[in-house]
Amino acid sequence: MAEPGGVLRVEDRVVFDGAEHEVVALSGNAVRLLSMSGQVSVVALPHLLMAADFAVVGSAGPAASRQPFVSDGLMDSVPQAAADRARMWERHLLEVETGLPVDAVPGAIPRPEYDPTRCSVAEREAAKASELTGLGVRASVRTVRRMRQRYRDQGLWGLVDTRYAPRTSGTGRVDPRVVSAAMAVINAQTGTSTGTKSRVLAQVTRRLDDEYGPGTVPLPSQRTAYRLLDRLAAGKHTFGSAVTRRQTANRPAGVFTPTFAARPGEQVQIDVTPLDVMAVMDDGVTARAELIAAIDIATRTICAAVLQPAGTKAIDASLLLARMMVPEPMRPGWEHVLRMSSSRIPHRRLVEIDRRLELAAAKPVIVPETVVIDHGKVFVSETFLRAARTLGVSVQPARPRTPTDKGVIERTFESINTLFCQHVSGYTGRDVTRRGADVNERAVWSVADLQELLEEWIVAGWQMRPHEGLRHPFTPDRALSPNEAYAALVAAAGYVPITLSGEDYIELLPTHWRAIGDAGVQIDYRTYNSQELAPYRHAASGIAAKGDRWEVHYDPYDLTRVWVRDHHRGGWITVPWTHHGLVRQPFADFTWRQARKIAAGRGVDDANETAVAVVLAALLRRAEEGPGQSRALSRARTATAMPNRLPAALPPAASSPPDPEPEPARVGAQELDDHADEPSSGAIVPFGLFDPFSEEGGRL
Structure with a gap:
């Protein structure tokens, strides 16, 4: 680049576009160049000066008298004495270069010893060294020559004493x-x-x-x-x-670039985080549930959000994709204003495409094109990737240890904590320093209850709340809600969601391969049966690779029914659980496992479907009602398993008073008291009746 204050003249030689040229003419803003090969070109002056390789390599006239540019702020960073000494050297060096001092009046004549037409550079340097020595400045010819070189390279800053110049390293003179x-x-x-x-x-x-x-x-x-x-x-x-x-x-070294999307579903971010609310688990113990959620970048719509106990699995992430692509149904008790027909979403046009949207809640259905995930095991698993391929969704992994690649979902989790969680009983705060002393005692909601509250808040609060990151180009001064942004982008991008049908949703569910017997289909000690299975009992499915077993799909969040693929006629057969009438409400696979665990701990055969169903019914009822005032006792019973056999002998009736504290293994206490006077040898100990609905969960 040309030095500040430089002059471009005719007959100057410049480097441009990788070759040397001579300036042959200047006309306004145009420069005519003649290359060394004889080719003539005309270049705009700004384009020439801004070229990466532009440089003046030869001047037709005398060197321009100019002062190299140094900002005043830079000179203010050194002591005043050092700055004055640098400017003193500048005046003397300019006289050596041009023959005239800086403050020379127009038409002034150089002093004889500094006249460039009479004295060489070496003679002028020697004269300047003598003059400075006479003024009390220690300067030899070599010093003047070195200072001239530094001034040529760095300008005025090169003349500052290095002892006073600020050190850019910030470490001073440390080794x-x-x-x-x-x-x-x-x-x-x-x-x-x-x-x-x-x-x-x-x-x-x-x-x-x-x-x-x-x-x-x-x-x-x-x-x-x-x-x-x-x-x-x-x-x-x-x-x-x-x-x-x-x-x-962990902060990335590059420049942070916000994530943009021009249409719904163009990019959706998915992640998992613990919810900052203590929930009452199925066993009566309080713990934090995990939240897996997906958010659309273009509209900031929370496409789906699922709560469950800790330990999110790959199938949970896969089902989240399926939940995104089906309408959100209205729940009993929800206000009419939460219907999609009452929102800004173009409901009437969408109903013409899918009649299921007629009774849907005010949350749009967004089919993702690309989902951004981190490197968690549930997202990089074959189960999740296969589900994404089935739906035609592209999976984009974020860079390792780079949370800014999915910053929108991370910020959404923070918003859920501040806008929803802190208003829920059992809120824990974001860390232990903000946690209350009675959080466990305030926990009253089960995971299912929290899920319902969260879904209602998403529809009633999040989707209708203005978001500062959403603006319409015609009304940039007003923030839009996710529903309003969806309505605007649907019209602008021509976006029409093709939601999943019921069969499509069933296809995404996890699979078991089972034989169909007289009792129906057996899965994890549960029996599913219906009249529609009658033609296929003990029949082969025709799938030799699976041993002629039948393909059965199930929903891990609702085990009250399964779907059996009809390999002969096509379609699906919906098969209910045979004990659904006893339980009478949906339950998840982890709830069934907990019921079997409780049954086994109480001496009940956990392979007996009816017995486990009774325990499950009691478990769901207690989870719905909450542990109440006996929460501490519930935790103690959960931590201490009941023994599987009775004591070998009865305690003597009169030898010692009865134990004042009831033991966890005490079963049939009333019967033991009734037979206290009988001899211990040959005594018959009657068994009590198991009451799963009792608060203690023991026997009567």
Whole structure:
């Protein structure tokens, strides 16, 4: 680039477009160039000056008298004496270069010893050295020559005494080996617990001794070393919060670029996080549920959100994709204003495409084109990827340890905590420092109840709440709600959602291969049967690779029915659970496993379907009502399993008073008291009746 204040003249030689040219004419804003090969070209002056390789390599006239540009702010960073001395050197060096001082009046004549037409550069340098020495400035000819070179390279800044110039490294005169070792130790603190500066200095000393030998590289004084650590650890939180330190280290080095989408479904982000609310689990113990959710970038619509106990599986993530593509039904008790027909969504046009939307809630159905996931096991599993391929959804993994690649879903989780969770009984706060003393006692909602509350809040709150990140180009001063943004983008992008049919949803459900017997289909000690299975009992499905068994699909969140593929006639056969009339409400697979575990712990055969169904019914009823005032007792019973056999002998009637504390294994206590006077030998101990609905869960 040309130096500031330079002049471009005719007959100057310049480098442009990889070749040397001569300026043959200047006309307004156009420059005519003649290349060394004889080709003539006309170039706009701004284009020429902005070319990456432009440089003036030869001048037809005398060198222009100009002062290299240095900002006043840069000169203000040095002491005034150092700045005045640099400007003094500048005046003398310009006289050596041009023959005239900076403040020379027009028409002035150079002094004889500095006249460029009479004296060479070496003679002018010698004259300047003598003059400066006479003024009391220590300057030899070599010094004048060195200063001329520095002025040519750096301008006025090159004449500043380096002792006063600010050091860009920020480490002063500390040995570079100490700086290097300190940086290595500070970087190694990212994953460790926060310590003090003295610990870091001890590690630096050991590192220097191991690398250069004991005592070879001494450390500066303690005050200097502490200042050095402050400089090197700036912004790293080395001596602050460990969480903040790790988050800062994970921050990507590149420039943050917001995620944009021009139409619904163009990009959807999915993630899992613990919900900041204590829920009452099926066993009466309180714990935090996990939330897996998906959000559309273009409209900020929460496409689907599912709560479940800790331990999200790949099938849960796969079913989330399916839930996104079906309408959200209205629940009993929801207000009429929550219907899609009462919202800004173009309901009438969408109903013409899918009649199921007639009774849908005010949340749009968004079919994703691309889903952004992290590298969690549930998302990179074959089950989830196969479901995405089946739906024609592209999966885009985020870069490892780069949360900004899915920053919208991360921010959505924070919004759910602040807008929903903190208003729910049992709210825990975002960390232990913000947690109340009675969180467990305030937990009253089961996971199913929280799921229903969350779904209603999404429809009534989130989807109708203005979002600062959503703006319409015609009304940029007003924030849009997700439903309003969806309505605007549907019209602009021509987006028409093709929702999943019932059969499509069944296709995405997990699969078992089972034989159809006289009792129907057996899955995990549950029996499913219906009259429609009668023609296929003990029949072969025709799928030799699966041993002629039948393909059975099930919903892990609702095990009250399964679907058997009719391999002979096509379609699906809906088969209900034979004990559904006893339980009378949907239940999940983890609830069934918990019921079997409770039954086995109480001495009941966990392979007996009827017995487990009774325990399941009681479990669901207690989960719905909550543990009440006996929460502590419920936790104690859950932690202590009941023995599977009775005591070998009865305690004597009069030898010792009865134990005042009832034991967990005490069964049939009333019968034992009735027979206390009978001899212990040959005594018959009657069994009590198992009552699954009792609060204690024991026997009567």
